[in-house]
Amino acid sequence: MPGGLLLGDEAPNFEANTTIGPIRFHDFLGDSWAFVFSHPRDFTPVCTTELWQSCKSWHQKFAKMNVKNVALSIDSVEDHLAWSKDINVYNGDEPTEKLPFPIIDDKKRELAILLGMLDPSEKDEKGMPVTARVVFVFGPDKKLKLSILYPATTGRNFDEILRVIKSLQLTATKQVATPVDWKEGESVMVLPTISEEEAKSLFPKGVFTKDLPSGKKYLRYTPQP
CATH class of the missing domain: 3.30.1020.10 (Antioxidant, Horf6; Chain A, domain2)
Known part of the structure; x- marks a missing residue:
């Protein structure tokens, strides 16, 4: 599969449309760490549970550690915003409450290809591969510190992601x-x-x-x- 990042590579300073508006990646990160995670599709069961995990308590825990969350899938911003209502209701919140982190619109799969996020075993209704469950952690220097690749069928363990970020931050200094x-x-x-x-x-x-x-x-x- 073309694209992909190796440990130590600098994140591309891409521009993207998101649920919080346009972002330029390096500017969005500033001097923060970043937890970038992709999911296969909006309006799917495992993805809904994962986005709930990262919405409230986990987002707050990451923020206390100077970590910004960014999600990505091959859906449009309009779909992301509509799906957010389902995520909120699953979480017991009001449907219209805004998610506290951006979800990137990658319906053309440009970022998924650039970053090596596609799962060749999982395809959409048109036979095109969807995004895998990738975890990237970038440091304040914008370089890749951690990469974990899950298949679309397996949900992530956020306790482990939090644990490993604590290790990365400790061993960085x-x-x-x-x-x-x-x-x-x-x-x-x-x-x-x-x-x-x-x-x-x-x-x-x-x-x-x-x-x-x-x-x-x-x-x-x-x-x-």
Whole structure:
């Protein structure tokens, strides 16, 4: 499939029509992080549950972390706005309440192709591929920090997305890595490139090394900075 982004690539500074009006992507982000997620179609069941998840409580959690949400599918703004009424009712809100983040109009599939978001296994009534459930996380430098690609048939886990953004933000400013199943507040791992002497000054709360049969001192933990 043509298009697509790799980790470290800069996001294209595209212009798009959205449910909040026209945006230029870099200007819209400013100095924020970005959670960009595509969904196959409006007025479909799994997508409705996902957009509900990101509408209220999750949107607020992301905003507190300086993360802006942007959604995208191959539907028009008019369809997005009509579908928003269903999302609101599903969420127990008034139908006319505005969603707190933009949904991009990509009915020509130009952005989906540019970003590599199409799912070749899922097609619309005309036999054209629809957008997969892609997750992109961009940093304030506009570079891609995370990419997750789900098929159209599988809904996302927003707890995991929130967890991984917390890890990305922590490791962007501290010389640490987060171990398997890490959660905010738990111990982190000292990077192997940091010497023992440097680690003592960087991590005043202490560094704890796990003894291993190899004798190599690479499993080093420290409380979350």
